Amino acid sequence: MRFPLTAEEEAFSRQVRQFCADRLPSRLAEKVAAGVDLDRDDYVGWQQTLADGGLLCGAWPRGHGGKGWTPLQSYLFDEECSLAGAPWLLPFGVNYVGPVIFTFGSEEQVARYLPGILDATTFWCQGYSEPEAGSDLASLKTRAVRDGDHYVVNGAKIWTTMAHWADRMFCLVRTAADGKPQAGISFLLIDMKAPGVTVRPIVSMEGRHHLNEVVFEEVRVPVADRVGEENAGWAIAKFLLGNERLLVAEIGKQKRTLRLIRQSLEFLADGGVRLAGAAWARERLAELDARLIALEWTALRTVRMAEIAAPAPAAVSMLKIRGSELEQALTEFAFEVLGPAGLRYDPLLGLDDAEPVAVRRNGAVARYLWARCVTIYGGSNEVQRNIIARSLLAV
């Protein structure tokens, strides 16, 4: 049974599906399906194609170059792109700093920074976490000291996704040390090419380089690149974290993984018996399928309600917990079905055309290893459980 959509919503889904069928390069979709490590051009090229079709910033208000999509349209857009095999849509410009700039920024900032997000020519990264400030973000220590019409920034950020490709970072800095920690934070837009910015790679468990440490030594940032008032950055930081939350369960991506598992089960055999017919595989597949359907309905109900009022934080936390746990279970099963063959892994292998699509083990292993982190980023699952507990116990 399908979640009820209006005729307009069905038409919208069809339109995005058609766009992907026409414009998503098949080689790129193959790389995504095979779990090949994508490069900067893969991500940016696809974002520019979406921009060209007027779809990249569809959720933005019309007055700022968007189409004023409803939350449900954003959900359907994400689902169709994922099912078509598109790369991850980098959220840093489109979903994070863009809405911050048109909500809190000056007219000059709107004119200067939004065009590069709308046409995907500026690559942004997110400088929130620090070595001693992750879940407890308000304890961040990177300092920005005023010097005339500049701030001088010193400190370090960590786990900065794709900072090595970024042109700019939106960054939380400490501009006051007294009072509540939240009250001394400002929101700066930093040029990644400025003197004193050093980006150091962090290679993650699956052997690839997406993450970085970013060090600031006497980096001069114009005061004109502060968004909002000095020491008022915490409210902006929280506004930004609230964006995209509704898509947190990544249903389209989960459906795509399940589809890949079904293909593997059809293809693989054990002792002459196709795995698709093996009781253990069918049971596990049915369980994961049921979890995905339940999550999809819960996500869609939450998104539908978001058209009327912002969803309760606990509802979004539940989506994050269930979505990330399901992603780990799916990627684990995709890896398991490959048996010992799954152990051969080369993180930097490109597309291996000789390997049957249904059993591209490299992708299954990469996805399995990568998915260990999904219960950490975007607010760890322990922290999400605290949010749910607080709302239930009203403490």
Ligand SMILES: Cc1cc2nc3c(=O)[nH]c(=O)nc-3n(C[C@H](O)[C@H](O)[C@H](O)COP(=O)(O)OP(=O)(O)OC[C@H]3O[C@@H](n4cnc5c(N)ncnc54)[C@H](O)[C@@H]3O)c2cc1C
């Ligand atoms: C793949 C990946 C990409 C990331 N990309 C970015 C990025 O681009 N930009 C950026 O700024 N950050 C990024 N992060 C950082 C991410 O936001 C932090 O990892 C996350 O906030 C957790 O912080 P931490 O790693 O410092 O862990 P900690 O906060 O030190 O937590 C360690 C453990 O303690 C638990 N814990 C902490 N506090 C509590 C509590 N109050 N109650 C119960 N348990 C608790 C946590 O759940 C966790 O298990 C990324 C992280 C990952 C893994």
